[in-house]
Amino acid sequence: MKYEVLIIDDNFDIRNLVSNLLKDKNYDIREAANFDQAVNEIDKKLPDLAIIDVKLDKGDKDGIDLLKKIKNMTDLVPVIIISGHANVEMAVEALKLGAYEFITKPFASEQLLNFVNRALENIKLKNENKQLENKLFHSFDLIGESNHISKIKKMISKLSSTESRILISGPTGSGKELVARKIHKNSPRSKDPFIVLNGALLQPDNYEHELFGTENSDGTISYGFLEKAKNGTLLIDEVSEIPLDTQAKILRVLIDQKFKRINGNQDINVNIRIISSTSKDLKNEVAIGNFREDLYHRLNVVPIEIPELNSRTEDIPILIKYFQKKISEINGIPEIDINTNDDLLYSYSWPGNVRELRNLVERVSILSQNENKQNIGRFLHEILSKNASDNLQEASVSLSFPLKQARENFEKNYLLNQLKKNKGNVSKTAEFIGMERSALHRKLKSLGIKGIN
Numbered sequence: 001m002k003y004e005v006l007i008i009d010d011n012f013d014i015r016n017l018v019s020n021l022l023k024d025k026n027y028d029i030r031e032a033a034n035f036d037q038a039v040n041e042i043d044k045k046l047p048d049l050a051i052i053d054v055k056l057d058k059g060d061k062d063g064i065d066l067l068k069k070i071k072n073m074t075d076l077v078p079v080i081i082i083s084g085h086a087n088v089e090m091a092v093e094a095l096k097l098g099a100y101e102f103i104t105k106p107f108a109s110e111q112l113l114n115f116v117n118r119a120l121e122n123i124k125l126k127n128e129n130k131q132l133e134n135k136l137f138h139s140f141d142l143i144g145e146s147n148h149i150s151k152i153k154k155m156i157s158k159l160s161s162t163e164s165r166i167l168i169s170g171p172t173g174s175g176k177e178l179v180a181r182k183i184h185k186n187s188p189r190s191k192d193p194f195i196v197l198n199g200a201l202l203q204p205d206n207y208e209h210e211l212f213g214t215e216n217s218d219g220t221i222s223y224g225f226l227e228k229a230k231n232g233t234l235l236i237d238e239v240s241e242i243p244l245d246t247q248a249k250i251l252r253v254l255i256d257q258k259f260k261r262i263n264g265n266q267d268i269n270v271n272i273r274i275i276s277s278t279s280k281d282l283k284n285e286v287a288i289g290n291f292r293e294d295l296y297h298r299l300n301v302v303p304i305e306i307p308e309l310n311s312r313t314e315d316i317p318i319l320i321k322y323f324q325k326k327i328s329e330i331n332g333i334p335e336i337d338i339n340t341n342d343d344l345l346y347s348y349s350w351p352g353n354v355r356e357l358r359n360l361v362e363r364v365s366i367l368s369q370n371e372n373k374q375n376i377g378r379f380l381h382e383i384l385s386k387n388a389s390d391n392l393q394e395a396s397v398s399l400s401f402p403l404k405q406a407r408e409n410f411e412k413n414y415l416l417n418q419l420k421k422n423k424g425n426v427s428k429t430a431e432f433i434g435m436e437r438s439a440l441h442r443k444l445k446s447l448g449i450k451g452i453n
Helices: 012-023 035-045 063-073 086-095 108-133 145-159 178-185 202-211 242-258 283-287 293-299 313-331 355-367 375-387 401-423 428-434 439-444
Strands: 003-008 028-032 049-054 079-084 101-104 165-171 194-198 234-237 259-262 268-269 273-278 304-307
Touching: 003 012, 003 035, 012 028, 012 108, 028 035, 035 049, 035 063, 049 063, 049 108, 063 079, 063 086, 079 086, 079 108, 086 101, 101 108, 108 268, 145 304, 165 178, 178 194, 178 234, 178 273, 178 293, 202 242, 242 259, 242 293, 259 304, 283 293, 313 355, 355 375, 401 428
Parallel strands: 003 028, 003 049, 049 079, 079 101, 165 273, 165 304, 194 234, 234 273
Antiparallel strands: 259 268
């Protein structure tokens, strides 16, 4: 990765000296001679590192003011302060305000290079740590040997090296984010951020602020997801939830490769890969007017469909063995012996899909320590039987979901169970639940329930 350094100094000779020194080490360089020029450069695009002289001509603001401004924006841009009039108090103040290092003039070239290298290595570790949040989820791999999963693995291999936009569809809990992460991890952008924007968890009137960012009245900037994903990958999860007005603006970003922050006038260039995911039938959303057709075609350059777990039950024993091993490693507990030939594992409908299976294995693994195989099997049956008797929705619907998505998840689970009870017969199911057959077909289609005659 090639880093970009912003050098701010009112002395041309110093700027030129530092600039040439860093260019020789293959850094990209931008320069500013005063506070206003520096602010303009920062607003255009955040650098990876800033080198700032304390004393700046033209205006009443100095390098310490500029340090404060950068740190108000983000803690992910290290700042090295330099000064020819330094004292202990000034150095202490700069370090308290978040400066990575304070150097007095004149300084040795090697000293500055060491500080630059260490500062960038430090921020790289910070970014890596940030990306390791939710380690339990992110550490899992795409597991399975069914035809469905084998095809998806081949697609990941083919698509990772490209810049193509991808639309991943599949039911809740099937592993859409996992597939997106695998594509990013194997791509040339793998060392840059992977950012997830979950459309289902955002309020419609807040979507654009979260996506594009905001220039606040106090001069600070709230960065949006498009900038947070700089040089990396942005996953727009549950893309069907994007408000129609915002859809038009996203389309314009995809066409122009630039955008403006809310209340901003400066164009911000976009260099990210966008992957989208949905648990709905997006074609149907287009047909009923909930999603723009032109945006659908822009996002759906390459489609990937992830099946429900109950349509690839041959993967269940492989998944169980894998989850047992991973959960044992993560929690530091011995592996337990789950009987993967248990008929209930294959007759259960798995409304929460792979996520529900993983949660089940984790729960049984933790609560069944030191139990014999018979007791482990009994405990497994108790959990699955309870889930089934509760109409399955409690196993798959999170309280963090908005009402609309929670209702859709409940409807989907309810209809899947009714269809299963009636052996897939839509007419019998429609009669039992009190719906017209044609209306039920439309409902099944809108919920993404496929393969029903």
